[in-house]
Amino acid sequence: MSTLFVSGALANKPGNGGEAWVRLSWILGLQRLGFDVHFVEQISATSCVDSNGDTVRIEDSTNLTYFRDVVGRFDLAACSSLLRDDGSVVFGPSVDELLALAEAAVALVNISGHLRHAPLLQRLHPRIYVDVDPGYTQYWHADGKALGLDSHDYLVTVGANIGTAGCPIPTGGRQWHPVRQPVVLEHWPVRPVDYADRFTTVGSWRGPYGPVTVAGRAFGLKVHEFRRFLELPGRAVGEFRIALDIHPADGADRVLLERHGWRLDDPRRVAATPEDFRDYVEHSSAEFSVAQGIYVDTNSGWFSDRTVRYLAAGKPAIVQDTGLAGTLPVGEGLLAFTTMEQAEGCVRHVVESYDRQSRAARSLAETVFDSDVVLARLLADIGMPT
Numbered sequence: 001m002s003t004l005f006v007s008g009a010l011a012n013k014p015g016n017g018g019e020a021w022v023r024l025s026w027i028l029g030l031q032r033l034g035f036d037v038h039f040v041e042q043i044s045a046t047s048c049v050d051s052n053g054d055t056v057r058i059e060d061s062t063n064l065t066y067f068r069d070v071v072g073r074f075d076l077a078a079c080s081s082l083l084r085d086d087g088s089v090v091f092g093p094s095v096d097e098l099l100a101l102a103e104a105a106v107a108l109v110n111i112s113g114h115l116r117h118a119p120l121l122q123r124l125h126p127r128i129y130v131d132v133d134p135g136y137t138q139y140w141h142a143d144g145k146a147l148g149l150d151s152h153d154y155l156v157t158v159g160a161n162i163g164t165a166g167c168p169i170p171t172g173g174r175q176w177h178p179v180r181q182p183v184v185l186e187h188w189p190v191r192p193v194d195y196a197d198r199f200t201t202v203g204s205w206r207g208p209y210g211p212v213t214v215a216g217r218a219f220g221l222k223v224h225e226f227r228r229f230l231e232l233p234g235r236a237v238g239e240f241r242i243a244l245d246i247h248p249a250d251g252a253d254r255v256l257l258e259r260h261g262w263r264l265d266d267p268r269r270v271a272a273t274p275e276d277f278r279d280y281v282e283h284s285s286a287e288f289s290v291a292q293g294i295y296v297d298t299n300s301g302w303f304s305d306r307t308v309r310y311l312a313a314g315k316p317a318i319v320q321d322t323g324l325a326g327t328l329p330v331g332e333g334l335l336a337f338t339t340m341e342q343a344e345g346c347v348r349h350v351v352e353s354y355d356r357q358s359r360a361a362r363s364l365a366e367t368v369f370d371s372d373v374v375l376a377r378l379l380a381d382i383g384m385p386t
Contacts, residue, residue, distance in 0.1 A: 003105045180319050190358075
């Protein structure tokens with residue numbers, strides 16, 4: 001069995017069940033293809049906090065607790081490592097054992113270029129960079145920000161339109177291989193509900209990044225897009241909920257959302273673990289969500305990992321169009337909107353034909369986003385055998 005390394009942020013994002021599923025989907029999906037997967041993450045001492053948010057030793061941190069809990073529940077403890085930035089081991093096999101594993105590995109899947117530790121990188125070939133923030137990644141790289149792209153053999157992105165005529169995102173002279181967000185279907189069974197009008201999503205009001213300015217043009221954040229659709233709950237039939245990470249400084253926005261009929265849930269309470277996140281999705285009828293402004297304005301073809309899990313659970317998804325035409329089958333199970341009127345129509349269509357939309361959502365997950373299909377196709381695309 002061939003050993004393959006996967007790296008990404010898990011301990012670095014404690015209490016974020018949705019982000020955990022991104023890493024888990026690659027790890028578990030590659031295991032299904034027959035790889036002996038080793039997950040490795042590195043973390044800075046300054047990122048380690050306790051439950052109050054105060055900086056502490058990593059041994060006393062919520063970061064380590066979260067890492068242990070998640071890899072333990074998914075039977076990954078024996079094949080996972082957590083390293084300090086200096087390469088010393090916090091969790092997992094010794095440094096020498098880890099380096100020996102890397103010597104024998106057939107590839108590194110580096111989600112967002114997370115793994116930077118040189119002794120490991122030098123031993124891992126080929127290196128596959130997985131971009132889950134299209135636009136940010138490429139514009140930052142063009143601006144000289146050190147993302148490590150040049151040290152990778154293959155660049156992979158969830159921005160399906162990068163490199164095409166209708167997408168202005170720079171390629172940096174490299175080929176970007178498109179990949180769909182994978183979902184391991186056995187972990188996302190269909191959970192029917194007896195109501196058709198409970199629309200939810202999970203997200204951050206501003207996200208971890210600020211706007212990106214290119215040639216005097218600022219590409220905005222999700223908050224700017226959501227404000228365009230504030231009035232939807234008053235114009236469409238249904239309950240609209242968001243498990244929303246919103247800073248206390250954005251209190252005026254919170255009041256505005258609630259005044260327009262949005263019901264806000266605390267993601268730290270309802271979506272902190274992978275299981276909590278799945279439970280929140282499964283008790284929804286469907287998803288309604290906007291996208292980061294940069295994904296929309298660049299026609300990137302970005303598609304959310306979160307939305308893929310709604311579809312897998314048999315929940316129709318109504319999402320803001322990021323240039324999906326021609327990249328995904330839109331219309332049944334997955335509906336895209338640009339204007340308020342289109343959003344209203346999509347909501348009405350889902351509610352009026354819910355059972356059909358639910359079946360179409362799951363079918364889409366099975367035919368388009370199944371990790372078996374997505375990951376095998378990607379590896380074939382870059383010429384790597386499964």
